[in-house]
Amino acid sequence: MExxxxxxxxxxVAKAGGLGxxxxxxxxxxxxAGHIAKVVMPMYRTKFLYENDWTVDFKGQANLGNxxxxxxxxxxxxxxxxxxxxLIDINGLLDRQKIYGYDDDAERFTAFQIAFxxxxxxxxxxxxxxxxxxxxxxxxxxxMQYCYDYNGLKRIPSVITIHNAQYQGWMGWEKSRYIPRxxxxxxxxxxxxxxxxxxxxxxxxxxxxxxxxxxxxxxxxISSNGLEKLFEFERGKCVGILNGIDNEVWNPATDKYLExxxxxxxxxxxxxxxxxxxxxxxxxxxxxxxxxxxxxxxGEKAADILPYAIRLAIEQTQGQASFLVLGSGExxxxxxFQQMTxxxxxxxxxVIGYDETLSHLMYAGADFLLMPSRVEPCGLNxxxxxxxxxxxxVRSTGGLQDTVVDMGDPDGFGIxxxxxxxxxxxxxxxxxxxVYQDSTHMEWMRKRMMQIDHSWESTVDEYTNVYKSLK
Ligand code: ADP
Ligand code: GLC
Numbered sequence: 001m002e003x004x005x006x007x008x009x010x011x012x013v014a015k016a017g018g019l020g021x022x023x024x025x026x027x028x029x030x031x032x033a034g035h036i037a038k039v040v041m042p043m044y045r046t047k048f049l050y051e052n053d054w055t056v057d058f059k060g061q062a063n064l065g066n067x068x069x070x071x072x073x074x075x076x077x078x079x080x081x082x083x084x085x086x087l088i089d090i091n092g093l094l095d096r097q098k099i100y101g102y103d104d105d106a107e108r109f110t111a112f113q114i115a116f117x118x119x120x121x122x123x124x125x126x127x128x129x130x131x132x133x134x135x136x137x138x139x140x141x142x143x144m145q146y147c148y149d150y151n152g153l154k155r156i157p158s159v160i161t162i163h164n165a166q167y168q169g170w171m172g173w174e175k176s177r178y179i180p181r182x183x184x185x186x187x188x189x190x191x192x193x194x195x196x197x198x199x200x201x202x203x204x205x206x207x208x209x210x211x212x213x214x215x216x217x218x219x220x221x222i223s224s225n226g227l228e229k230l231f232e233f234e235r236g237k238c239v240g241i242l243n244g245i246d247n248e249v250w251n252p253a254t255d256k257y258l259e260x261x262x263x264x265x266x267x268x269x270x271x272x273x274x275x276x277x278x279x280x281x282x283x284x285x286x287x288x289x290x291x292x293x294x295x296x297x298x299g300e301k302a303a304d305i306l307p308y309a310i311r312l313a314i315e316q317t318q319g320q321a322s323f324l325v326l327g328s329g330e331x332x333x334x335x336x337f338q339q340m341t342x343x344x345x346x347x348x349x350x351v352i353g354y355d356e357t358l359s360h361l362m363y364a365g366a367d368f369l370l371m372p373s374r375v376e377p378c379g380l381n382x383x384x385x386x387x388x389x390x391x392x393x394v395r396s397t398g399g400l401q402d403t404v405v406d407m408g409d410p411d412g413f414g415i416x417x418x419x420x421x422x423x424x425x426x427x428x429x430x431x432x433x434x435v436y437q438d439s440t441h442m443e444w445m446r447k448r449m450m451q452i453d454h455s456w457e458s459t460v461d462e463y464t465n466v467y468k469s470l471k
Contacts, residue, residue: 001035001036001128001129001464001467001468002035002036002037002038002127002128002129003027003030003035003036003037003038003127003128003129003131003467004037004038004039004040004127004129004130004131005023005026005027005037005038005039005040005131005133006039006040006041006113006116006130006131006132006133006137006140007019007023007039007040007041007132007133007134007136007137008041008042008099008100008109008112008133008134008136008137009023009041009099010023010024010039010041010085011023011024011025011249012024012048012081013041013046013048013049013081013085013087014041014044014046014048014099015356016099016100017295017296018163018243018378018379018380019133019134019163019164021245021246021380022133022161022163022212022243022380023039023041023133024081024246025244025245025246025249025456026244026456026460026463027039027081027082027083028081028082028083028246028456029244029246029455029456029457029459029460030083030460030463030464031082031083032082032457032460033457033460033461033464035464036127037083037084038083038084038085038086038127039081039083039084039085039086040073040086040087040088040116041085041086041087041088042087042088042090042094042099042108042109042112043074043087043088043089043090043094043095044094044095044096044097044098044099045095045096045097049087052076052077052078052080053076053077053078054074054075054076054077054087055074055075055077056072056073056074056075057073057074057075057086058072058073058119058122058123059071059072059073060072060073060115060118060119060122061118062111062114062115062118062180063114063180064107064110064111064114064178065177065178066177069090069091069093069111069115070090070091071088071089071090071111071115071118071119072088072089073086073087073088073089073115073119074086074087074089075087088112088115088116088119090108090111090112090115093107093108093111094108094111094112106169106171106175107178109135109136109137109169109198110139110171110175110178110179111178112136113136113137113139113140113143114143114178114180116137116140117140117143117144117147117150117153117180118149118150120150120153121149121150121152121153126155126156127156128156128157128467128471129156129157129158129159129467129470130144130153130156130157130158130159131158131159131160131161132158132159132160132161132202132206133160133161133163134161134162134163134164134167134199135167135168135169135198135199135202136169136198137160137202138160138168138169138198138199138200138201138202138203139179139190139198139201139202140158140202141158141160141201141202141205141206141207142179142182142186142189142190142201142202142204142205143179143180143182144156144158144205145186145189145205146182146183146186146189146205147179147180147181147182148180148181148182148183149180149181150180157207157208157467157470157471158205158206158207159206159207159208159209159210159466159467159470160202160203160206160208160209160210161209161210161211161212162199162203162209162210162211162212162220162377163211163212163377163378164300164375164377165199165211165220165224165225165227165377166225166300166375167199168192168197168198168199168200168225168226168227169197169198169199170195170196170197170198171195171196171197171198172195172196173191173194173195173196175196176190176196179196189201189204189205192226192227192230193226197227199227200227200230203227203230203231203234204230204234206237207237207470208237208238208239208466208469208470209234209237209238209239210238210239210240210241210463210466211238211239211240211241211377212240212241212242212243212377212378212399213240213242213243213377213378213398213399213402213403214240214242214402215240215397215398215399215401215402216240216376216377216378216398216399217238217239217240218240219397219398220238221235223375239462239466241459241462241463241466242378242399242402242403242454242459243378243380243383243399243454243459244454244455244456244457244458244459244460245380245383245384245387245454245455245456246456247387247455247456247457250363250384250387250388251387252270252364252387252388252389252450255360255364257356257357257360257361258274258360258361258364259273259274259277260273260274260277260364262274262364262389263450264389264447264450264451267389267443267446267447267450268439268443268446270364270389271364271365271367271388271389271390271446272286274361274364274365275290275365275366275367276365277361277365278290278324278361278362278365278366279322279365282324282349283345283346283349284322284324284346284347284349285322285346285347288320288321288322288347289320289321289322289367289368289432289433289436290321290322290323290324290365290366290367290368291310291313291321291322291323291324291366291367291368291369291370291393291429291432292323292324292325292326292362292366292368292369292370292390293306293323293324293325293326293327293369293370293371294325294326294327294359294362294363294369294381295326295327295371295381296327296328296329297327297328297329297330297333297334297337298329298330299330299374300373300374300375300376301329301371301372301373301374301376302372302373302374302395302420303327303329303330303333304330304332304333305372305420305421305422305425306325306333306337306370306372306425307333307336307337307340308422309372309422309425309426309429310323310325310340310348311340311344312422312423312426313425313426313429313430314344314347314348316426316430317429317430317433319346319347320433321347321429321432321433322347322348323347323348323349324348324349324350324351324362324366325337325348325349325350325351326350326351326353326355326358326359326362327352328352328353328354334352337350337352338350338352363381363384363385363387363388363390364388364390366385366390367390367391367432367436367442368390368391368392368393368415368429368432368436369381369382369385369390369391369392369393370393370425370429371392371393371394371395371400372394372395372417372420372424372425373394373395373397373398373400373420374395374397374420375397375398376394376395376397376398376399376400377398377399378398378399378402379394379398379399379400379403382394382399382400382403382404382414383403383454386403386404386413386414386449386450386452386454387449387450387454388450389446389447389449389450390446391407391413391414391415391432391435391442391445391446391449392404392414392415393414393415393416393417393425393428393429393432394414394415394416394417395416395417395418395419395420395424396416396417396418400416401416403454404416407431407435407441407445411448413445413446413448413449414445414449415428415431415432416428
């Protein structure tokens with residue numbers, strides 16, 4: 001089958017979170033499984049852009065309301081990622097340093113989607129499916145069906161995968177002028193609560209809707225930032241497929257970001273060496289259990305409760321545990337963490353920012369990974385940490401619930417709790433500190449989780465089955 005993925009992120013081209021990891025890896029494993037997979041994304045000014053060679057594939061023109069724009073589609077020349085990668089350049093709009101966070105994001109992603117369908121119609125190419133990801137590409141299924149200039153694409157099935165339903169891309173109806181000439185009778189296919197809602201539109205217009213874990217699929221009908229009824233209504237076309245991880249990138253035995261490699265056979269000594277590097281660098285004591293948090297410092301991740309939870313745990317354990325945080329996000333949370341570095345020197349440190357290299361070292365060197373998420377559609381961090389023998393401490397929600405078994409349950413290797421509160425986190429840290437004293441149990445848990453198969457190889461067929469059901 002031929003699949004065209006359209007996304008705002010794709011690792012290693014541009015990544016802000018797990019969406020990038022998934023869109024970077026899934027096509028690679030689809031190609032390995034014998035399919036043709038391509039990825040189309042906006043052309044940002046990223047390192048990857050400057051370090052690789054590109055050929056111009058197409059030049060076109062389109063409109064965003066009254067604004068007439070030129071766009072260029074470039075293709076990576078050496079098949080470096082294992083699939084065809086196309087970037088759409090719209091001068092002045094997409095070619096910026098960051099992926100998101102600009103005042104004109106609505107215009108940027110709408111223009112990107114228009115350029116995509118415009119290019120597709122000129123290409124006269126019929127893939128088996130167009131696979132959209134999140135709200136940034138949510139208007140594509142609508143445009144393929146109901147925009148007069150693009151309904152030549154009507155017969156191509158589309159799938160939308162929801163990585164995060166919190167962000168929906170709401171736009172006021174005054175922005176409907178951006179959408180190329182469309183069938184006004186279909187207003188309801190764009191609307192949700194008197195706004196244009198690209199994610200809701202994608203759910204209504206796509207042939208199939210998937211999300212990234214089974215539990216999150218169920219949760220969406222109960223809590224999805226206003227879309228609950230829509231998920232209930234459309235449940236017949238919704239499927240949960242648990243994300244995989246790229247075992248080639250995330251392999252402690254070969255990881256290009258690590259100095260000290262290890263495998264299941266020498267996990268204890270391997271982790272010890274990586275922990276020593278981390279502790280030396282951040283002024284922590286390598287003899288104490290090391291807890292880390294890696295991620296966006298936002299409400300969804302419950303990052304706001306962590307500063308207090310960590311202070312509580314440091315006091316209750318009388319300084320017998322160390323903590324290291326890597327992330328960026330809400331200014332208040334960043335500030336609170338920064339304020340803690342001086343008073344808690346030697347047991348706590350933080351790096352505010354995004355650092356791919358450091359994140360790999362943290363998965364490798366830490367003993368425990370904290371994920372108190374309020375919402376976690378899948379979560380990749382816990383799967384990476386498991387692969388690196390680091391015990392995940394997670395709130396029982398979404399994909400965390402689907403992937404982590406509490407150590408109190410048969411065959412369990414992780415720690416789960418129910419509420420995103422400092423008390424629950426602190427209690428779980430207490431359990432972790434106790435189990436850390438038992439090196440035989442720790443060794444068993446590490447080996448157990450390192451052998452769990454979360455590879456894309458074992459998941460790719462579930463997407464194939466979805467595509468086949470569209471024929
Ligand atoms: P989300 O996509 O909701 O942020 P996921 O768990 O799916 O959460 O994926 C997060 C990905 O982003 C992981 O690969 C994680 O290692 C990475 N990541 C998050 N924050 C940072 C950071 N500050 N530095 C490096 N990597 C990060
Ligand atoms: C989103 C979710 C995260 C998921 C990732 C990849 O960013 O927040 O839970 O793992 O997408 O699907």
